[in-house]
Amino acid sequence: MGILEIKDVNKRFGGLQALGDVNLSVKQNTVHAIIGPNGAGKSTLLNCLVGKLIPDTGSVMFDGQSVLGRTPYQINQMGISRVFQTPEIFGDLSVIENIMIPLFAKRDGAFRLQAISSVDSQTEMRERAEEMLEEVGMQDKRHMHAASMSRGDKRRLEMAMCLIQEPRLLLLDEPTAGMARADTNNTIDLLKEISSTRNITMAIIEHDMHVVFSLAERITVLAQGTPLVEDTPDNIKGHPKVREAYLGETD
Amino acid sequence: MFGLNTKDTRLLLIVALLVVLAPFLLNPFPEGSALAQFNAGYPDLMQRFVIFGVFAIGFNILFGLTGYLSFGHAAFLGAGSYAGVWMLKLLTINVIPAIIISTIVAGMFALLIGFISLRRSGIYFSILTLAFAQMAFALAASVLTPITGGETGLQTSLNDPRILDAASEGGNIPAPSIFGLQMRDSFELSVGEWLFTFNTGYYLSGIIMVLAFYVAIRIFRSPFGLMLKAIKSNQQRMHYTGVNTRPYMLACFVISGMYAGLAGGLMVAMDPLAGAERMQWTASGEVVLMTILGGTGTLIGPVLGAGLIKYFENIFSKINDNLLHQWFAFLPDGMEEFMVTIIHPFIGKGWHLTLGLLFMGVVIFLPGGLVEGGQRIARLFSRKKPSGKDGATTRTEPAE
Amino acid sequence: MDQFILQILNGLDKGSAYALIALGLTLIFGTLGVVNFAHGALFMLGAFCTVTLSRFLSFEVDTGEVMKTAWGTENPVTEPWIYGTLGEVTGQTVIDWAVPLSILFSIPVMIGIGVLMERGLIKHFYKRPHADQILVTFGLAIVLQEIIKYYFGANQIATPAPAAFVGSFDFGSLIGFDANSIIYPYWRIIYFCFSLVLIAAVFAFLQFTTFGMVVRAGMSDRETVGLLGINIDRRFTIMFGIAAAVAGLAGVMYTPIVSPNYHMGMDFLVISFVVVVVGGMGSLGGAVLAGFILGTLESFASMQFVLERLPGINQIVIYLAAIVILLTRPRGLLGRKGVMED
Numbered sequence: 001m002g003i004l005e006i007k008d009v010n011k012r013f014g015g016l017q018a019l020g021d022v023n024l025s026v027k028q029n030t031v032h033a034i035i036g037p038n039g040a041g042k043s044t045l046l047n048c049l050v051g052k053l054i055p056d057t058g059s060v061m062f063d064g065q066s067v068l069g070r071t072p073y074q075i076n077q078m079g080i081s082r083v084f085q086t087p088e089i090f091g092d093l094s095v096i097e098n099i100m101i102p103l104f105a106k107r108d109g110a111f112r113l114q115a116i117s118s119v120d121s122q123t124e125m126r127e128r129a130e131e132m133l134e135e136v137g138m139q140d141k142r143h144m145h146a147a148s149m150s151r152g153d154k155r156r157l158e159m160a161m162c163l164i165q166e167p168r169l170l171l172l173d174e175p176t177a178g179m180a181r182a183d184t185n186n187t188i189d190l191l192k193e194i195s196s197t198r199n200i201t202m203a204i205i206e207h208d209m210h211v212v213f214s215l216a217e218r219i220t221v222l223a224q225g226t227p228l229v230e231d232t233p234d235n236i237k238g239h240p241k242v243r244e245a246y247l248g249e250t251d
Numbered sequence: 252m253f254g255l256n257t258k259d260t261r262l263l264l265i266v267a268l269l270v271v272l273a274p275f276l277l278n279p280f281p282e283g284s285a286l287a288q289f290n291a292g293y294p295d296l297m298q299r300f301v302i303f304g305v306f307a308i309g310f311n312i313l314f315g316l317t318g319y320l321s322f323g324h325a326a327f328l329g330a331g332s333y334a335g336v337w338m339l340k341l342l343t344i345n346v347i348p349a350i351i352i353s354t355i356v357a358g359m360f361a362l363l364i365g366f367i368s369l370r371r372s373g374i375y376f377s378i379l380t381l382a383f384a385q386m387a388f389a390l391a392a393s394v395l396t397p398i399t400g401g402e403t404g405l406q407t408s409l410n411d412p413r414i415l416d417a418a419s420e421g422g423n424i425p426a427p428s429i430f431g432l433q434m435r436d437s438f439e440l441s442v443g444e445w446l447f448t449f450n451t452g453y454y455l456s457g458i459i460m461v462l463a464f465y466v467a468i469r470i471f472r473s474p475f476g477l478m479l480k481a482i483k484s485n486q487q488r489m490h491y492t493g494v495n496t497r498p499y500m501l502a503c504f505v506i507s508g509m510y511a512g513l514a515g516g517l518m519v520a521m522d523p524l525a526g527a528e529r530m531q532w533t534a535s536g537e538v539v540l541m542t543i544l545g546g547t548g549t550l551i552g553p554v555l556g557a558g559l560i561k562y563f564e565n566i567f568s569k570i571n572d573n574l575l576h577q578w579f580a581f582l583p584d585g586m587e588e589f590m591v592t593i594i595h596p597f598i599g600k601g602w603h604l605t606l607g608l609l610f611m612g613v614v615i616f617l618p619g620g621l622v623e624g625g626q627r628i629a630r631l632f633s634r635k636k637p638s639g640k641d642g643a644t645t646r647t648e649p650a651e
Numbered sequence: 652m653d654q655f656i657l658q659i660l661n662g663l664d665k666g667s668a669y670a671l672i673a674l675g676l677t678l679i680f681g682t683l684g685v686v687n688f689a690h691g692a693l694f695m696l697g698a699f700c701t702v703t704l705s706r707f708l709s710f711e712v713d714t715g716e717v718m719k720t721a722w723g724t725e726n727p728v729t730e731p732w733i734y735g736t737l738g739e740v741t742g743q744t745v746i747d748w749a750v751p752l753s754i755l756f757s758i759p760v761m762i763g764i765g766v767l768m769e770r771g772l773i774k775h776f777y778k779r780p781h782a783d784q785i786l787v788t789f790g791l792a793i794v795l796q797e798i799i800k801y802y803f804g805a806n807q808i809a810t811p812a813p814a815a816f817v818g819s820f821d822f823g824s825l826i827g828f829d830a831n832s833i834i835y836p837y838w839r840i841i842y843f844c845f846s847l848v849l850i851a852a853v854f855a856f857l858q859f860t861t862f863g864m865v866v867r868a869g870m871s872d873r874e875t876v877g878l879l880g881i882n883i884d885r886r887f888t889i890m891f892g893i894a895a896a897v898a899g900l901a902g903v904m905y906t907p908i909v910s911p912n913y914h915m916g917m918d919f920l921v922i923s924f925v926v927v928v929v930g931g932m933g934s935l936g937g938a939v940l941a942g943f944i945l946g947t948l949e950s951f952a953s954m955q956f957v958l959e960r961l962p963g964i965n966q967i968v969i970y971l972a973a974i975v976i977l978l979t980r981p982r983g984l985l986g987r988k989g990v991m992e993d
Contacts (some may be wrong), residue, residue, distance in 0.1 A: 366786065371981060375981070378977065380976060381970075393962070543782050601797060607789075607791065607792070608791070609790070615772075618783060627696060
């Protein structure tokens with residue numbers, strides 16, 4: 001049993017079959033990549049996992065519990081965090097505040113009215129936020145306006161915001177999209193470090209084969225909304241069906 | 252101090268000091284002098300400064316923190332006013348229960364309207380709140396006349412039960428009071444040419460405004476406040492951070508509505524009369540303008556904005572041509588006539604024109620509102636001399 | 652039944668005014684992204700174009716003749732100056748037709764005012780937050796309003812329709828009801844037809860001209876159009892002028908229905924915003940549709956029959972409808988996703 005079990009998921013948009021009988025299992029503490037050509041249904045699948053979309057049929061189980069019918073915030077509270085294609089951060093706030101908000105959300109749950117005690121007096125929370133900043137190497141930027149940072153830093157910050165919640169499953173939607181080579185490599189290193197030092201399962205949607213093959217332990221190839229094949233990176237590289245359907249096009 | 256950091260404590264103390272000293276600060280010109288017209292240190296106007304200050308502080312908690320622009324906040328002010336008058340009629344002429352009940356009733360009203368309106372965001376939210384408030388206004392003026400007094404308004408009368416009070420003597424409608432001290436009671440202090448008035452109602456409202464301001468600071472600095480700022484910044488990320496934004500927004504909306512109700516309660520405590528026009532969209536628009544004018548999202552801004560608008564409304568509308576002639580009497584006749592003609596459209600009934608120009612001027616030249624202006628002046632001062640605090644305090648003066 | 656038809660008719664002219672103002676508001680919002688609180692003031696300025704023209708035409712001058720009264724005193728004879736130019740009969744007609752003539756007069760004036768406003772003020776607010784736009788245009792609305800009050804006074808100024816259109820049309824007998832059961836003033840029919848023509852003209856302009864095509868493209872995706880190297884600035888200015896003219900014309904023709912006063916713009920402004928939002932931000936069709944729907948609803952709610960059962964409903968029906976529509980259709984009738992939702 002994997003930590004994430006997707007069974008017979010179907011999703012239609014009008015006449016378009018976006019997902020057809022998707023079955024997928026992500027094992028605990030692995031990095032699982034989902035690849036496929038444009039329009040293969042990768043993003044639709046991801047949105048079905050976080051509560052943005054609801055599949056027409058099928059089930060999505062996380063750690064034995066169904067995520068279907070739950071809202072994004074409920075799913076996050078179950079232990080699933082998501083990194084977006086373009087970093088979604090709190091641009092108007094400082095870096096340290098950006099880190100503290102998910103920390104409060106983790107501690108206080110979906111809602112808690114704490115209107116009188118001050119943020120500054122929460123020393124324990126602050127220390128943890130500072131530690132996290134150090135871990136991702138942003139301690140010098142703690143008071144910076146988040147919107148004014150470089151894209152690479154924003155990505156780092158978003159990653160830190162997800163990690164501080166100690167999720168059990170981290171979903172990454174093309175984490176290196178639009179990045180320069182150097183930034184991409186930095187991100188790969190960061191993700192490698194995260195997966196080796198923490199007990200976090202990761203599911204990555206990615207276009208960039210370089211990223212996929214440097215990170216993933218398992219790869220699922222999606223084509224026209226259906227999983228074509230699932231295997232280790234080495235086997236995927238040599239798989240004739242994959243070459244034909246996907247790699248052949250890009251290489 | 253008071254669980255605030257030094258900067259906030261200083262701000263709170265300045266505001267408290269200004270409220271206490273307002274009767275002096277707002278009456279800088281001797282009685283009977285040509286400039287006495289600009290004195291704002293009379294009870295009625297000072298009360299209005301602080302009460303609208305409360306209203307604007309509350310509005311800013313919603314708009315400044317979350318960016319949700321309510322265009323129906325006057326409905327809560329009105330609801331609070333009606334509830335307040337009813338308490339003065341039924342319970343006791345002591346204003347304390349009236350003020351408390353006003354706040355609670357407005358809060359419940361806000362809970363209801365907020366619960367529905369917050370299903371939408373952006374301009375759709377604004378129009379929903381506007382629609383509810385306009386409905387409340389129209390109903391208060393017509394169908395709900397038994398509760399609201401319709402177009403004449405609701406006021407205290409001699410026959411009111413006032414179950415907690417002893418029967419009133421002398422056949423006069425009792426005036427609102429606090430433990431025997433009447434709101435309209437004033438103590439006048441004459442110093443040479445100057446006359447200073449210390450009014451019970453003003454000081455009660457002033458103390459409550461300082462308290463309201465203090466609570467607002469705490470909210471701004473709290474985790475709750477931080478969450479609200481985060482909702483304003485990126486609602487989507489908030490959902491994926493495990494936060495249910497709806498109860499946060501609703502709590503904020505209710506708190507903000509309670510501030511409006513508190514302001515409404517204070518209004519009737521000063522003058523036990525509530526009319527439907529208090530709920531009209533123009534009143535809702537006024538508090539929006541006060542907040543933006545002062546500086547949205549800043550702590551002191553809304554209070555400054557409220558003060559400035561009320562000052563203009565009361566002072567500029569009272570200047571007339573005779574007064575202008577007095578002021579320019581020192582000029583040669585032709586010049587005098589010329590100056591009066593030039594200034595005439597901007598004063599008296601034309602004060603709206605001045606206000607409109609003021610709005611435009613502030614938005615064009617001071618995009619952050621008066622607070623931004625204050626900061627610029629402060630920076631100017633601090634470049635010249637180390638103690639740059641002067642700039643900030645001179646700015647706060649006209650409001651307090 | 653006759654009451655029913657009468658109320659539909661009554662709703663149409665009010666709906667026309669709402670639709671015209673909302674159309675202009677949406678044009679400005681959709682193309683320029685500006686929330687224009689001064690739009691009601693433009694409606695009011697249009698109405699005062701009529702007042703100005705009618706006063707100008709009937710301005711009295713000395714004829715140079717002297718009239719001897721029975722007592723032998725001599726009074727100079729005055730007459731509207733236009734008699735001198737066009738002769739008394741034609742002059743009389745021209746004065747009588749001041750309202751329709753104002754259409755011609757107000758178009759250049761309103762476009763001028765619109766262009767001036769956009770160049771002088773609005774232009775600088777494209778990138779500013781909506782709150783700033785609201786404050787500055789609200790300030791402008793107050794200023795315009797006060798200027799009008801200063802020159803024309805605070806009272807309503809009656810501006811009658813041409814004599815030919817005074818009176819009512821017996822709509823009932825035309826469609827088989829009793830005579831005089833459905834009476835509808837001529838001018839309201841004209842107002843309704845006029846606004847239909849105006850709305851059609853705006854739509855045709857946007858649909859069939861290259862200029863309109865660019866503007867429509869800009870409404871759906873501003874950035875891309877900007878990237879195509881099209882000079883969007885000049886088009887924005889022209890669009891603002893057109894929107895001002897539409898609001899102005901709505902005001903010009905409305906004068907015989909409600910005598911203009913300086914704050915008529917503010918009275919219409921709030922409802923127009925409700926109309927725009929109910930129609931869906933950025934949707935021209937939605938604005939027009941919502942204008943007519945809400946106008947008609949309002950007049951239905953004023954029926955005696957309805958009022959007896961639901962007292963006060965006429966005052967709140969627009970807002971009630973707005974709430975119901977916004978709760979069931981999150982982006983109004985025809986709104987698009989993501990416009991002004993944050």
